[in-house]
Amino acid sequence: MVRSALLGAARSDRLRHTVERLPLTRNAAARYVGGAEQSDVVRVAGELAGEGLAVTIDHLAEDVRDRARATAVAQAYVTLLEALHKAELTTDVEVSVQLSALGRALPADGPAIALENAQQICQAAADAGTTVTVDMEDHTTTDATLDVVRDLRADFPDVGAVLQAHLKRTEADCRDLAHAGSRVRLCKGAYDEPESVAYRDRGDVDRSYVRCMKVLFAGDGYPMIATHDPRLVEIAGSLAARHRREQGSYEYQMLYGIRGREQRRLVRAGERVRVYVPYGPEWYGYLVRRLAERPANLSLFLRSVASS
Ligand code: FDA
Secondary structure, three states, rough: OOOHHHHHHOOOOHHHHHHOOOOOHHOOOHOOOOOOOOOHHHHHHHHHHHHEEEEEEEOOOOOOHHHHHHHHHHHHHHHHHHHHOOOOOOOOOOEEEOHHHHHOOOOHHHHHHHHHHHHHHHHHHHHHHOOOEEEEOOOOHHHHHHHHHHHHHHHEEEEEEEEEEOOOHHHHHHHHOOOOOEEEEOOOOOOOOOOOEEOOOHHHHHOOOOOOOOHHOOEEEEEEEEEOOOOHOOOOOOOOHHHOOOOOOOEEEOOOOOOOOOOOOOHHHOOEEEEEEEEEEOOHHHHHHHHOHHHHHHHHHHHHHHHO
């Protein structure tokens, strides 16, 4: 119930405007968001890189409903990549993009506009010496997103794909994508999906995650294990050992602000760990979705809003 209420709050424009006006630095959102401005996130990325963590940066943009905004988001990525290059951070720092933020839902030619914007970002990333991963959104967009990844890989073979273990189709998708050079981020899946396409029971999702990891570790691609779940992290380690994979031939990924101690423990153990850092003025929806995953964090957030 708390989760549904929070997901409803994520869609409330009034709440969004009130909360986004609060200064991010005095707000619990700062724990999960790398800042409202590009300069903030470049600084955060530099600090994380200094601790031996790799980073992927997401420019937050919700409800992109016109072409000018989609172009502005793509441009924000281009200038971000230039800034990261200038700060000599692109060995460790890449970007993650959501196709909806690049215009996919626009009424006319949305998918073509999103592809064009994604190509522009991939070119800027290649010029800066780094990579792009295409986030996965709800199940109605899975095929279209994988098609875009395939198109992008024709020119930029290191573009990363994301697969969601809660979808019943994902084990088969892992098989398709577990080939040499293919970077695949495996996550549980953040969207509330119907039983017809997704496992709804947490145990079933975890079992699917393990089956998917087995496929990815046995394959020739580059698995990116995106979870905070201690059991799954441990199983990933066992699978890496079983398949004699060297450290650095796969990586762990976690969200900024979640299980930071574990991120650093893995780095000390010689593992490659990438932190997903979202940023931008439109951080409200992202924050509420993180709180919905763990309502225990809600009181912390409300206290910080009350004291702002
Ligand atoms: P689970 O939710 O079961 O959590 C396991 C443990 O992690 C918890 O018991 C707790 O200890 C800790 N934890 C988890 N969430 C927490 C929180 N908010 N606060 C504090 N502790 C918390 N999804 C998607 O649909 N498309 C995508 O493209 C991506 N991309 C992506 C990138 C990266 C790098 C990550 C880590 C995750 C995503 N996700 C995503 C989100 C993903 O699908 C999933 O919703 C979250 O990672 C939470 O799932 P866990 O695997 O962590 O397990």
